[in-house]
Amino acid sequence: MEIAGRTIVVTGGGNGIGAALARRFAADGARGVVVADIDGDAASTVASEIDGLAVAVDVSDEVAVQALVSTTEDRFGPIDLFCSNAGIGPIGGIEMSNEAWQEIWNINLMAHIYAARAVLPSMLERGEGYLLQTSSAAGLLTNLGAAAYSVTKHAAVALAEWMAVTYGDQGINVSALCPQFVNTAMLDDPSADPAIAAWVRQGTIEPEEVADVVVAGLADERFLILPHPEIGEFFLRKATDYDRWLEGMRRLQRQIHEA
Helix, strand or coil: CCCCCCEEEEECCCCHHHHHHHHHHHHCCCCEEEEEECCHHHHHHHHHHHCCEEEECCCCCHHHHHHHHHHHHHHHCCCCEEEECCCCCCCECCCCCHHHHHHHHHHHHHHHHHHHHHHHHHHHHHCCEEEEEECCHHHCCCCCCEHHHHHHHHHHHHHHHHHHHHHHHHCEEEEEECCCCECCHHHHCCCCCHHHHHHHHCCCECHHHHHHHHHHHHHHCCCEECCCCHHHHHHHHHHHCHHHHHHHHHHHHHHHHHC
């Protein structure tokens, strides 16, 4: 997929990876970029930089997502690429409250479903369209100390995979963006284990680097877009010998806390 001349929506576009994607799409000649974020001021700041359209939206609200799609179509016409990027990553295990689990489920998974429901009818009628879902390396591997994040990102990858199989012969492309550690506000959670937080910081890349890899991945129409290429190798090792991979993750967890 070429970006020039396309109408694109980016959720979670006010900061981090979403903001970098919006800026890059505009720089590459997109016809219209909609910056959607629950933080309307942040969305407006990014949109004003790129002559885009800012929309304040809670992606966990299906009616709000449908309104976002309608607003975009009214302004720019049919949506060519919907980047379902908004997400949250609370720290914690199975002891997290039911309310916390439900919130992350709604944002990290159901928002992808709401977006697909809203845009697929038009895309299928036209015989073309692209869905990009930010799913995280945690969706292929796991995230130490963050159970709900890992579970919901696995679900997001599974959804993207299912849609790629189901709609691929009807002109719909689907990609799962699976970065590992990116220098965004999500890494600043004060409740994070200090040892894990310090280890994470050693391997971070910038959001603009992610955007570069995304554009290349979209051009090649790759399902897995991996800003950290080593994740593909780790994923292969996991599939080849699951038990060995699990022991390796336990060993890594011990090493981080012993450092």
